[in-house]
Amino acid sequence: MTKEQRLKKRYRAEKRFKMYGLISVSLAVIFVLILVQNIFSKGSSAFSRTMIEVEVNYDSSLLELDSPINQNSLKDADFYDLAVESLLKIYPAKDSKEERQILRLFSPDYEFEIKDFLIKNPNKIDQVVPVKITASDDIDQLNKGNFPRDLPEDRRRVSNYQLNIYDNLVEKEKINKKFNNYLFTKGDSRDPELAGIGGSLMGSFFTIIICLILSFPIAIMASIYLEEFAPKNKITDFIEININNLAAVPSIVYGLLGLGILLSVMEFPRSTPLVAGITLSLMTLPRIIIPCRASLKAVPPSIREAALSVGASKFQTVFHHVVPLAMPGTLSGTIIGLAQALGETAPLILIGMVAFVVDIPSSPVDPSASLPVQVYLWSEQAERGFVEKTSATIMMLLGFLIVMNFIAVYLRQKFEKKWN
Amino acid sequence: MELNNSKIKIKAKNLNVFYGKKQALFDINLDINQKEVTALIGPSGCGKSTFIRCINRMNDVIDICKVEGSVEIDGAEINEKNVDVVTLREKVGMVFQKPNPFPKSIYDNIAYGPIIHGAAENKDQMDNIVETSLKKAALWDEVKDRLNEPGTSLSGGQQQRLCIARALSVNPEVILMDEPCSALDPIATAKIEELIDDLKKSYTIVIVTHSMAQAVRVSQKTGFFHLGKIIEVDSTEKIFKNPANKMTQDYITGRFG
Numbered sequence: 246m247t248k249e250q251r252l253k254k255r256y257r258a259e260k261r262f263k264m265y266g267l268i269s270v271s272l273a274v275i276f277v278l279i280l281v282q283n284i285f286s287k288g289s290s291a292f293s294r295t296m297i298e299v300e301v302n303y304d305s306s307l308l309e310l311d312s313p314i315n316q317n318s319l320k321d322a323d324f325y326d327l328a329v330e331s332l333l334k335i336y337p338a339k340d341s342k343e344e345r346q347i348l349r350l351f352s353p354d355y356e357f358e359i360k361d362f363l364i365k366n367p368n369k370i371d372q373v374v375p376v377k378i379t380a381s382d383d384i385d386q387l388n389k390g391n392f393p394r395d396l397p398e399d400r401r402r403v404s405n406y407q408l409n410i411y412d413n414l415v416e417k418e419k420i421n422k423k424f425n426n427y428l429f430t431k432g433d434s435r436d437p438e439l440a441g442i443g444g445s446l447m448g449s450f451f452t453i454i455i456c457l458i459l460s461f462p463i464a465i466m467a468s469i470y471l472e473e474f475a476p477k478n479k480i481t482d483f484i485e486i487n488i489n490n491l492a493a494v495p496s497i498v499y500g501l502l503g504l505g506i507l508l509s510v511m512e513f514p515r516s517t518p519l520v521a522g523i524t525l526s527l528m529t530l531p532r533i534i535i536p537c538r539a540s541l542k543a544v545p546p547s548i549r550e551a552a553l554s555v556g557a558s559k560f561q562t563v564f565h566h567v568v569p570l571a572m573p574g575t576l577s578g579t580i581i582g583l584a585q586a587l588g589e590t591a592p593l594i595l596i597g598m599v600a601f602v603v604d605i606p607s608s609p610v611d612p613s614a615s616l617p618v619q620v621y622l623w624s625e626q627a628e629r630g631f632v633e634k635t636s637a638t639i640m641m642l643l644g645f646l647i648v649m650n651f652i653a654v655y656l657r658q659k660f661e662k663k664w665n
Numbered sequence: 666m667e668l669n670n671s672k673i674k675i676k677a678k679n680l681n682v683f684y685g686k687k688q689a690l691f692d693i694n695l696d697i698n699q700k701e702v703t704a705l706i707g708p709s710g711c712g713k714s715t716f717i718r719c720i721n722r723m724n725d726v727i728d729i730c731k732v733e734g735s736v737e738i739d740g741a742e743i744n745e746k747n748v749d750v751v752t753l754r755e756k757v758g759m760v761f762q763k764p765n766p767f768p769k770s771i772y773d774n775i776a777y778g779p780i781i782h783g784a785a786e787n788k789d790q791m792d793n794i795v796e797t798s799l800k801k802a803a804l805w806d807e808v809k810d811r812l813n814e815p816g817t818s819l820s821g822g823q824q825q826r827l828c829i830a831r832a833l834s835v836n837p838e839v840i841l842m843d844e845p846c847s848a849l850d851p852i853a854t855a856k857i858e859e860l861i862d863d864l865k866k867s868y869t870i871v872i873v874t875h876s877m878a879q880a881v882r883v884s885q886k887t888g889f890f891h892l893g894k895i896i897e898v899d900s901t902e903k904i905f906k907n908p909a910n911k912m913t914q915d916y917i918t919g920r921f922g
Contacts, residue, residue, distance in 0.1 A: 477728050547765035551828070553726065554759035555778035555835055556751045565777070566767060 284643075288636025294425040294438060295388040296377040297351065297414060301331040301359055303370050316364055324360040331359070332378075335419075336410045346407050352379040352438045377423070382437040382630040384411060388420060391629055428637060432603045433614060433622070437630025440623070442638050444605045448518050448598070448613030449587060449645075455522025455609055456586050460529045461579055467530075468537035468575075473563045492531035499528040500592030508596060516597035518609040524596055525586040533582040540574025541567060573660040577653035584649040588642060590617040616642045674699040674839065674869045675720060680734035682715050682724065689715045691894045693734070697886075702861060702870045704880035704901065707890035708921070713873040716890070717841045720871065721757040722750050738839070755782055758832030762844040764824035766816030766831070771808050774816040774827055775799065778835040794834055802830035803860050822853025829860065833868075840864065842872040846879065858883050877917055881905055889913045 246254075307327040310318055332351060338344045348355075355378045362376050363369060383402045386392050388411075398405050414420045431441030475481045503524030507513045513520045544567045552562040568575075593599070598618050606613035614622070616638060623635040675697040682690040690712045697703045705713040715724070722743065724730040736743050743753055755778075766774050775795045778784075785791040795812070799805040804826040808819070816827050825845055832840055842861070846854040861870060861883045874880050880887050881901060888898040889910075897910045908914045915921055 545765075547761060547763060548767065549726070550723065550759075550761060551765040551767060551831070552777070553723065554721065554754060554761075555781075555831060556755040557777075557781050558751050559726075561781055565781075570768065 284636045284639050288633055288638075288640050290389045290391070291428060291633040291637035292425050293389075293422045294427060295380040295385040296421055296423055297335075297380050297384070298375050298377050298419040298421070299331055299335055300373050301328070301362070301376045302373045303327070303363055304330075305371050314367070314370055316367065319360070319364050319367070322360070324356050324363075328356045328359045336413060343406055346404060347410065350381055350384050350407060350410060352381050353436055354379065354439055377421070379427070379438055380420070382628055383407075384420075385438050386629045387411060388422070391633075428634070432605045433601060433619070434603060437626070437628045437634060440631070440634055442616065442619055442634075442641060444602055445614040445616050445619035445638070446641075447606050448521075448602075448615040449617075451518035451606065451609040451613070452521040452525060452615055453583055453587055455519060456526040456529055457579075457583060459523065459526035460533055460582070463526075464530050464533035464537055464579070464582075465575065468534045468541060469563065469568065471534075472538045472541040473567065474559070488531045488534055492535055494528075495591075496528050496589050497591040497595065499524055500595030502527065503592060503596045514610050514612070516600045516602065516612040518606065518611075518613050518615070520596050521593050521598055521615060522609065524592050525589060528589065528592065529582045529586045532585060533579050536578025536581070537571070537575045540571040540578065543574065544570045573657040576660075577657045580649050580653040580656070584646050584653075587645060587649070588617050590621055593618050594621070616645075672699045673697070674738065675871075676735075676737040676740075677716070677719070678735045678737070680716070680719060680732070680736060682712070682719065682733070683731045684727070685729040689893050690719075693895050695888055695895060695898060697869065697871055699869050700865060700867065701886060702865045702872060702884040703886045703888065704884035705871065705873045705888050705890060706875075706877060706880050706916070707896075708916070709875075711890040712893040713890050714843050715893075717759075717843060717871050717873055719744075720839065720841055721754050721759055722748075723759065725750060755835050756837055757839040757841060758835065758837035759841045760825070760828050760832055760843065760845045763848050764821060764828050766819070766824050766827050768815060768817055770813045771799075771816050771819070771827060772812040774831055775834045778831060782835055784835065798830040798834040799827075801833050801864070802826045803856065803863075804830055820853070822849050822856060825849060825853070825857060826860065829857075829864075833864075837868065839869045839871065842870065844873050844875060847875060854879070877905070889916060891916070 304327060305314060307330065308319075308322045308324065310322055329348065332355060333344055333347055336347060338347055352358075358378050359376060362374075366374075380388065383392070384407075387394070387403055387408075392401070392403065394401075394408065403411070411420070427439060428441045429446070430443045431439060432444030434440040471481060471484065503520055507520050507523060508515055513523075548566050548570065549562055552566045553559075557565065593615055598613065598615055599622065600612060600614075601622075602612050602614050604611070620635055620638045620642065623631045623638065673696045675695075677693050677695045677697075680690055680693040680695075681688065693712075693716060695716075705716065707713050718724045719732055719736055720738075720743075722732075724732055732744060734744070738753075738756070742748070767777065769777075772795055775798050776785075776791055779791060779794050785794055796805060796809075799808065804823060807823060808814075808827075816824065819827060825848075829840075829845075846857050849857065858879065861872065864870060865885075872880075872883065884901045886898065887901045887904040889896045889904065889908075889912075891912060897904065897908060897913045899909070903909075904913060905917055908917065
């Protein structure tokens with residue numbers, strides 16, 4: 246082969262390699278785009294909710310109040326009769342079957358929404374007021390265009406009679422959409438239109454805080470000791486190998502550990518962020534220790550020598566120079582470890598966080614859900630409303646992960662100092 | 666030896682150093698005179714650096730390194746367990762092959778040593794220490810207007826003088842220099858050599874160098890190391906003009922190494 250041929254061959258090889266790289270990168274980008282597009286197209290509608298405007302007659306005689314009307318007496322009052330009477334007026338019904346169908350246009354919480362409106366506006370008593378009431382999941386999906394209307398009636402969840410009412414209401418401009426604050430303020434529910442991620446958000450928040458409090462100091466101390474102070478011998482080698490092994494242990498094993506030790510032996514409260522946080526911090530510890538040690542190792546030995554040579558003790562050298570220089574890597578390692586913990590599902594299922602919890606937890610020892618488990622729970626539900634809720638939750642979870650990773654990158658760039 | 670009118674500052678007796686199973690230094694006996702520059706020359710890997718790292722016990726930080734024998738400074742043994750290395754290193758400063766300023770401001774680079782030793786009581790005293798150290802290292806005029814800039818923003822030669830100033834800031838008696846000019850250009854080297862010449866009035870200096878011209882220029886006494894053994898020690902003039910040992914002769918004339 247002549248020199249020129251070899252040269253051409255070399256150029257061709259380089260070109261080929263670049264092309265392979267380009268193809269793999271574009272494949273990755275395409276898949277990410279498909280994923281994001283899929284989630285957004287399914288989930289974006291979850292951020293709005295369909296409301297039906299109803300003229301409510303706040304007839305005090307229907308409330309059967311003994312005491313004078315004030316906020317407290319209203320809170321105890323039974324609004325069911327009042328609510329049903331007003332709702333049934335939106336369309337004529339000829340029998341009780343049709344009346345039931347009318348009521349099913351609304352979310353089961355209509356009674357409380359009507360009550361809450363009066364509690365907020367007590368001066369409306371004995372008046373007829375337009376009140377916006379959350380529509381049922383079926384009407385919500387119909388309004389969002391997710392239900393095909395041209396199917397035969399027996400294959401539809403909305404009857405012809407209900408469709409007529411809906412069309413009538415649309416004509417009268419009684420149906421409108423508003424921002425779905427329930428998605429963020431409510432806990433889980435059997436009714437998709439009333440279900441929110443408020444509970445799982447708080448659960449995830451408490452879990453991550455506990456995980457951070459437990460794993461960050463332990464991981465930092467362990468990595469500083471192992472990297473800077475521990476003698477290099479068989480025992481530390483053994484510990485190092487084990488830390489690396491623990492980082493590779495499937496997360497569900499940590500769930501079993503939490504179930505076996507924390508719940509069975511120590512009898513911690515089941516399905517709580519406390520147990521979840523402890524379990525996840527066990528999982529996160531090795532995953533934080535490894536990047537922490539790597540960033541300590543990356544501090545050049547010349548800095549250590551410089552400090553030692555002016556008479557700094559080992560302790561001073563480590564804490565005045567090495568640790569501050571390693572901080573950016575340490576912090577971003579910690580945040581990425583926590584981000585992994587935030588998205589972890591399997592161990593939480595084992596420690597009972599998969600339970601159906603309606604209440605929003607107010608402390609780490611209250612039963613609670615968490616974001617990834619909420620995704621898992623809702624993805625199993627049949628209702629169309631939960632499909633968009635699932636995607637919306639995934640969007641929130643991805644949002645948090647992206648924010649955490651950005652913080653990690655930002656911290657690394659902000660505090661990174663150049664040396665030699 | 667000719668230079669017996671000088672007082673001996675550092676005395677190494679039967680010094681053996683091991684890295685794991687490998688022996689790096691064999692029975693080193695070397696006297697280093699006070700307020701004089703002693704140059705250590707020899708081919709790479711001959712143990713010069715290992716030797717000077719014994720003088721401030723920097724070898725302690727290497728786990729596998731074991732030092733046997735004795736090093737005395739002013740007649741006091743430093744290789745004993747109860748000797749505090751922090752106090753020792755306050756007395757014996759060191760400048761390294763590659764300039765290694767802390768990634769902090771020029772001021773903080775100098776102030777760090779005095780801070781940990783509690784040498785200054787207030788800001789004025791600290792300013793004073795920083796100024797005198799930088800002046801001694803002939804760097805003051807170049808950096809006095811930018812003391813808050815990072816030390817790493819200086820040029821290589823300036824960084825090395827900053828490191829010398831840092832070593833001077835804790836008032837040492839001995840300064841060890843491990844090839845301080847090997848990463849510098851000739852002009853910066855000339856400045857450092859000039860500085861060394863100046864510093865020997867007040868400090869005992871031990872310098873490891875690969876440049877025989879440098880040894881001739883800055884030192885009064887030269888030791889030739891080869892394969893972990895000290896081959897010949899004498900006045901610099903004698904070593905370079907009329908060495909007693911054939912191997913020294915071969916090395917300085919460039920036949921090996």
